Amino acid sequence: MKKEEVPQDEGNLSKSNMKELIYATDEKGNYTTALSSGWEPKTIALTNSIEEINERIETARVQVKNGVSSPIVYYMELNKMDPTILASYVGLWKWRVKRHFRPRVFTRLSAKILQKYADAFSITVGELQNFKG
Amino acid sequence: METNFTHHQSAHCENGVASNLLKHNGLNISEPMVFGIGSGLFFVYLPFIKVNYAPAISYRPLPGLIFNRLAKRLGLKIKRQKFSNPTNATKALDENLKNNIPTGLQVGVYNLTYFPDEYRFHFNAHNLVVYGKTETDYLISDPVMETVTTLTHAELDKVRFAKGAFAPRGQMYYPIQLPKDIDIKNAIVKGIKNTCRDMLAPVPIIGVKGIRFVAKQIQKWPLKHGTKKANHYLAQLVRMQEEIGTGGGGFRFIYAAFLQEASTILENEALRELSAEMTVIGDLWRDFAVNASRVYKNRSTQKDVYNTLSNELLAIADKEEIFFKKLRNVIKSY
Numbered sequence: 117m118k119k120e121e122v123p124q125d126e127g128n129l130s131k132s133n134m135k136e137l138i139y140a141t142d143e144k145g146n147y148t149t150a151l152s153s154g155w156e157p158k159t160i161a162l163t164n165s166i167e168e169i170n171e172r173i174e175t176a177r178v179q180v181k182n183g184v185s186s187p188i189v190y191y192m193e194l195n196k197m198d199p200t201i202l203a204s205y206v207g208l209w210k211w212r213v214k215r216h217f218r219p220r221v222f223t224r225l226s227a228k229i230l231q232k233y234a235d236a237f238s239i240t241v242g243e244l245q246n247f248k249g
Numbered sequence: 250m251e252t253n254f255t256h257h258q259s260a261h262c263e264n265g266v267a268s269n270l271l272k273h274n275g276l277n278i279s280e281p282m283v284f285g286i287g288s289g290l291f292f293v294y295l296p297f298i299k300v301n302y303a304p305a306i307s308y309r310p311l312p313g314l315i316f317n318r319l320a321k322r323l324g325l326k327i328k329r330q331k332f333s334n335p336t337n338a339t340k341a342l343d344e345n346l347k348n349n350i351p352t353g354l355q356v357g358v359y360n361l362t363y364f365p366d367e368y369r370f371h372f373n374a375h376n377l378v379v380y381g382k383t384e385t386d387y388l389i390s391d392p393v394m395e396t397v398t399t400l401t402h403a404e405l406d407k408v409r410f411a412k413g414a415f416a417p418r419g420q421m422y423y424p425i426q427l428p429k430d431i432d433i434k435n436a437i438v439k440g441i442k443n444t445c446r447d448m449l450a451p452v453p454i455i456g457v458k459g460i461r462f463v464a465k466q467i468q469k470w471p472l473k474h475g476t477k478k479a480n481h482y483l484a485q486l487v488r489m490q491e492e493i494g495t496g497g498g499g500f501r502f503i504y505a506a507f508l509q510e511a512s513t514i515l516e517n518e519a520l521r522e523l524s525a526e527m528t529v530i531g532d533l534w535r536d537f538a539v540n541a542s543r544v545y546k547n548r549s550t551q552k553d554v555y556n557t558l559s560n561e562l563l564a565i566a567d568k569e570e571i572f573f574k575k576l577r578n579v580i581k582s583y
Binding site: 117132134135136137138139140141145146147149151155156157158160161162164165166168196197198200201204205 | 299393492546
């Protein structure tokens with residue numbers, strides 16, 4: 117890529133005034149560095165992922181509301197986690213975490229386990245228990 | 250307390266930390282040199298592991314490997330420490346800062362508060378340098394940022410003990426011994442040989458063969474998983490390719506910069522020509538990203554757009570195969 121071709125698109129980075137460093141060639145073909153404010157294909161890819169996550173959060177919220185899932189599912193999606201990551205944050209087996217996704221199992225969880233989830237999501241136990249969707 | 254550390258921005262975090270730490274210790278080595286000698290260019294496709302609900306693709310070797318290989322090839326010693334609890338991790342880091350040692354850390358990205366929200370995913374192979382501490386904050390040099398930044402004590406604890414794949418477990422590292430004479434020529438040759446071996450590996454999921462494997466999978470995605478999932482997979486592919494700290498096109502340009510530097514040091518004109526060739530391949534990777542992003546943006550449902558993309562990637566794989574075979578031949582005589 118030539119230095120003058122380094123993309124300067126409006127992107128997710130430009131909102132926070134961040135620029136990334138890119139290696140590019142000057143007019144003699146020698147390598148140098150340049151800053152880029154963003155690049156459209158990247159912005160599209162990232163936006164696509166974020167939309168995907170928002171959809172997952174919304175689905176989870178509805179499931180909690182309808183009593184299909186426990187609030188753990190909602191907060192897991194909100195924190196961009198999947199069951200594997202959540203299991204490693206709370207220090208439990210994945211199958212146990214998945215079991216806690218069931219509302220009936222969730223209501224019978226001990227204070228100690230609830231605290232683990234609350235810590236993983238950086239919320240209080242009260243917030244976790246009282247989330248109704 | 251604060252160490253007199255100079256921040257330089259880099260394209261990739263691990264190279265950047267390595268280059269910055271070594272510069273601080275009096276060894277002037279550029280980011281592309283670190284990347285080339287440490288054999289940072291890589292490709293692996295792991296369809297059986299899912300990241301963000303899409304098959305895992307990595308354009309780089311395991312975290313820490315670039316710096317470790319660099320150290321081995323230059324004959325320097327790095328100390329690496331992991332911790333089972335945050336208190337000890339903090340103590341060890343503070344001790345280092347007291348002794349005027351800027352220290353590299355492996356961290357999780359999710360709680361890096363200075364990153365824009367959109368970039369905060371559960372990705373644990375990020376690297377940064379801590380070069381000082383105040384009453385409330387740690388002073389941070391994150392190589393992908395333009396300038397230095399800070400994290401509170403609690404925030405640094407969190408990122409050092411992020412969980413999930415490649416959990417950093419508080420890992421810190423710093424060079425403890427630099428040799429007087431460095432045989433940089435030999436290190437460059439070893440680095441290049443390693444990369445050629447990786448990229449031409451006779452394993453279906455690694456290197457050029459891995460790229461081909463993905464290309465063939467792209468054709469099947471819409472039939473097997475439906476358009477929505479296929480598009481999600483494509484978006485993930487592009488994100489892994491061009492996002493900060495990973496790299497398809499971006500990595501090719503760093504590698505081309507390395508070959509250019511290497512051609513001067515080894516006084517070998519052929520490497521300079523190969524650098525120009527790598528630049529062209531890097532541009533092809535970027536074209537691929539542009540075309541892929543068009544597909545999932547327009548939510549195109551035609552089947553043949555995936556075939557077109559697949560062919561584009563296959564063409565890149567062919568070009569890289571020719572490239573690395575040439576490179577292997579050039580470097581053979583050393």
